[in-house]
Each structure stands twice: as C-alpha cells, then as structure tokens.
Amino acid sequence: xxxxxxxxxxxxxxxxxxxxxxxxxxxxxxxxxxxxxxxxxxxxxxxxxxxxxxxxxxxxxxxxxxxxxxxxxxxxxxxxxxxxxxxxxxxxxxxxxxxxxxxxxxxxxxxx
Amino acid sequence: xxxxxxxxxxxxxxxxxxxxxxxxxxxxxxxxxxxxxxxxxxxxxxxxxxxxxxxxxxxxxxxxxxxxxxxxxxxxxxxxxxxxxxxxxxxxxxxxxxxxxxxxxxxxxxxxxx
Numbered sequence: 001x002x003x004x005x006x007x008x009x010x011x012x013x014x015x016x017x018x019x020x021x022x023x024x025x026x027x028x029x030x031x032x033x034x035x036x037x038x039x040x041x042x043x044x045x046x047x048x049x050x051x052x053x054x055x056x057x058x059x060x061x062x063x064x065x066x067x068x069x070x071x072x073x074x075x076x077x078x079x080x081x082x083x084x085x086x087x088x089x090x091x092x093x094x095x096x097x098x099x100x101x102x103x104x105x106x107x108x109x110x111x112x
Numbered sequence: 113x114x115x116x117x118x119x120x121x122x123x124x125x126x127x128x129x130x131x132x133x134x135x136x137x138x139x140x141x142x143x144x145x146x147x148x149x150x151x152x153x154x155x156x157x158x159x160x161x162x163x164x165x166x167x168x169x170x171x172x173x174x175x176x177x178x179x180x181x182x183x184x185x186x187x188x189x190x191x192x193x194x195x196x197x198x199x200x201x202x203x204x205x206x207x208x209x210x211x212x213x214x215x216x217x218x219x220x221x222x223x224x225x226x
Contacts, residue, residue, distance in 0.1 A: 004154070008152070028172045032213060034214075036158050036217075041220075041222070042219055042220070043116075043204050043217035043218050044204075044217045045217070046113075046214055046215070046216060048210070067215070068154075070144045078217075088154070088155070093214070099157060100157070100159075100215055102154040102155040103154055104152070104153060104154045105154065109200075
C-alpha cells in the first residue's frame with residue numbers, strides 16, 4: 001500500500017463549480033497536513049496548512065482532515081480559471097525535522 | 113514567508129557532464145531541502161542540508177551523485193554529477209520556517225539530459 005494516494009486527474013470543471021480534491025494516507029505518524037498548488041513550470045506554493053482534524057477555511061479554500069479515516073480534502077468554492085493548476089497533498093510527522101511526503105498531485109482545469 | 117530563487121531556471125546538458133544548481137534565500141534558515149520532481153511523479157526528497165554539517169541523504173541518493181554544499185544560512189548548491197537521461201527532472205530547493213514548520217519552495221530548475 002502506498003503511503004499517500006491521490007487521484008492524478010485531470011479534473012475538468014466549469015467556472016464557478018465547487019471542486020473537491022482528496023488524498024488518503026496510511027502513516028499514522030503524520031500530524032501535519034498541507035495542500036500545495038503548483039502552476040505549470042513553477043515551484044509548489046503552500047495553500048493550506050493544518051495539524052488537527054476538522055476544517056480550516058481561507059477565503060474560497062477549505063481544508064478538511066479526518067484522522068480517523070486517514071483522509072484529507074481540499075474544497076475550492078466558486079472556482080476560477082486562475083485556479084487551474086496541479087494540487088498536491090502533503091504530510092509530515094511532528095517534531096523538529098519535517099520530512100514532507102507528497103502525493104502525486106491532481107491536475108485541475110477550470111473552464112471559463 | 114521566505115523568498116527563494118534558483119539558478120539556472122532550466123538547462124539542457126549532455127550525458128556524462130555535471131550541473132550545479134544554486135539556491136538563494138532572502139532570510140537565514142537552518143534547514144534547506146533538495147527535492148526532485150520527475151514527470152508524473154510526486155516530489156522526492158534528495159537530501160537535507162544544514163549549515164556547517166554534512167548533508168543527510170535519503171535512501172536511493174548518494175553524495176557522489178548529488179554533492180551538496182551549504183556554506184552559509186542563506187545559500188546552498190546541489191550538483192548533479194555524471195548525468196544520464198534518467199536525471200532529467202525538475203530540481204527544487206525548499207526551506208522550513210522553524211516556528212510554523214511550513215515549507216516553502218523555490219521555482220525549480222528544469223533539467224534535460226540528452
């Protein structure tokens with residue numbers, strides 16, 4: 001079983017749609033949960049960062065963590081063409097050395 | 113958040129040669145990381161570079177192939193040695209915010225080996 005599973009997509013949605021991106025993980029030691037956005041030919045950009053179960057909201061983005069199910073989600077409301085990118089989930093253990101384990105990324109296209 | 117720059121942004125190299133990638137951060141950081149991102153794959157950690165000590169390499173990566181320097185708290189280099197086409201990838205450096213533990217990434221170096 002892979003440590004992190006993420007559907008690679010591509011996912012194509014019309015502008016204004018609600019997007020749901022998901023990852024599952026198997027490592028119970030993961031305590032920090034992140035979502036990165038990566039535009040073509042750019043480095044990953046941190047979008048959301050949380051270390052607990054539940055929801056965290058930032059503008060149009062909501063990150064959801066369910067530790068009991070080892071499942072995390074990113075919701076994008078009122079999606080825009082500028083949201084078209086690859087979204088990577090990422091995980092790390094607690095402690096001073098934060099080795100980050102990434103998913104393979106889901107490619108999202110928002111069609112105007 | 114830290115601002116990270118990398119040089120070169122891209123390069124095309126011949127088999128058997130070496131390329132050194134530079135990573136510059138706009139603030140002092142303790143830990144810097146080097147990742148590889150191959151097409152269609154997730155980011156893979158190559159090594160962790162602390163200033164003043166030898167880099168720590170992940171399984172599958174060795175110092176002879178990927179020597180790293182970390183001369184001060186704002187700069188690091190990664191060399192890809194004796195390159196083969198399998199080394200074609202995007203190489204990214206990142207830094208960790210020691211308070212929040214968030215990681216921030218540079219724009220990456222796109223390497224193509226012919």
